[in-house]
Amino acid sequence: MADRYPLSEDQKKTLIRFYEEGMQSKGKTCASFHLQAQKATNLPLDVVLNWISNYKRSQRKGDSPRVGIASSDIPGGPGPLKKGRFLSIPNAYNVHVAEFLKSENALALPTTKEKYSAAAEKWRSMSEEEKANCKERIGEYSKSKEVTWPKIQKVMRQMNSGAQSLSDAAGVETVTLHFHKGEVFTGGSERGVQYLKEHPVVELSFTSYFYEKSAEEELPESTQRATSKKLVEQVKNIFQQKYAISTGHIGDVPYDSEDIVVNLKGLPTNIEFKRPSLYGVRQLQTIISNKSKFEMHVRSVHTALREHNYQQPGAVETQD
Template sequence: MTRVGSELIPRAASATGLDTSVVENWIGNYKRSQMTNASSEPRPSKAKVHIRELSPYNLFCRDIFKNKGTMNDIKGRWATLGEDSKQEYIQEAAALRAHGQAQDLSPEIRDAQIKMHLKKLKLEVSKLEDLGVETAILSFDHKKSSLEVFELSSKGATDFLDSTDTVNNFALHFKASSSAATPSTREHVSVLVGKVKDLFNQKYKEAGGTGRLPYQSLVNQGLTIKVSGLPNSLTLKKPSFYGRNQLVGILQAADDITFEIGK
């Protein structure tokens, strides 16, 4: 058998009195061990955001582990714990919950909790829809700079929202309440929103659509519309989601805006 490799291998075999195959195996094992050591170096882990509240039982387990206890020490002890001791854990858990209210949460934990609750709402809306119940949920986050409305609804409720001004009115209400602008300025924004809404409905009809522009269908990707002419690389969305300057820019570019409904 012909071997291809370093000239040092035969020399090493001769010097050690070992067969060349043994030397090659040793070199191979060494290289593999080096690769394993390199790949086993600890990688920086992302910090986890814990959002679940601690229960009295969790606090009881914490104290057991602090005293170097094990899971075997926990089994059955909570059930036999005295009522006074249980009350101490119950009060501590309540105090932690009170301290961890929204105003005390970090931005990361707050966002995580919002996502968790919205996910639960989505599941509940789906379950209600299976039972024949139409549901619409609108939410507005006062701490977000985008001032957008989150919409979660069943199919029938989505059709209703698309055919009315409910979402726009909801957004305008909270935009007004979160703005330091004067009443006349807030009214001006609502007028701009109405004009852009009428413009989009007109462009939608010119492209062959019927009725009002179904914004939720765009979100759900049930409808595709190619838009040209929107200023500053804006994307098509509900008019109430645009800022004042964006609304003004859209109206100024009205003649250049065209819709093309996807097939």
């Protein structure tokens, strides 16, 4: 019987490799993988198919954590983490099969199994140059495979679930940041999500970076305003913190005061100190990323003028 067929360690490793590369079904969509695995292991086809069912069953029982990443063994963890396949990543072989199934040779074959078998046989006989040509057409092939928003949402949920599984299984904490058409979606393990809440600059920097990269996509005006507003608030808080450190008082920075002069040292070149609402998105992002370098000095106008005059050649300091 197939389920009692003895497998060597090398055969098991080979089957697992094919499984991680996509051989996760006994159906016709994986027929080419079945044939390759059969040839690589010298096992009967029914043994290969039966192994797939048994291996999938062992994963569902929790023999190893089912997380959506590829990883090596983690110290202290329960064992190797299996590679999840959220979205199938096309390769040269996928391109070859898709093109072969449209050929006259494939259309002349009566069954789907024979078509995929012929595609696999054709692939094995192809030269490296021919395979390289298939690889160059991956981009065109990918464009024909539309990824819908519901599928994107499903993948993000799987990633968050995988992050929590990884945290529970091995104590590894994760954060996820997704940028899609001007909007940012966050997630990760519970502690990772808490980290994002306590460090909003991480999300803001991520948002502003991809916001600028995708400017040519004509993002919705509401999204542009929301992103800019978040960055302005963050810079405003930074300036208020530096003001409080300098003066010992908590409150708004007197940007337009006629009696007080505020000087912020450490600003990047070509960025002047002014109200946060007057900066552009790129300047706001730069200020946020350099906040640790800032030092604010607050003085009265009289003191500032006296220091300025004293520094002039031949100037004499006057008494108050």
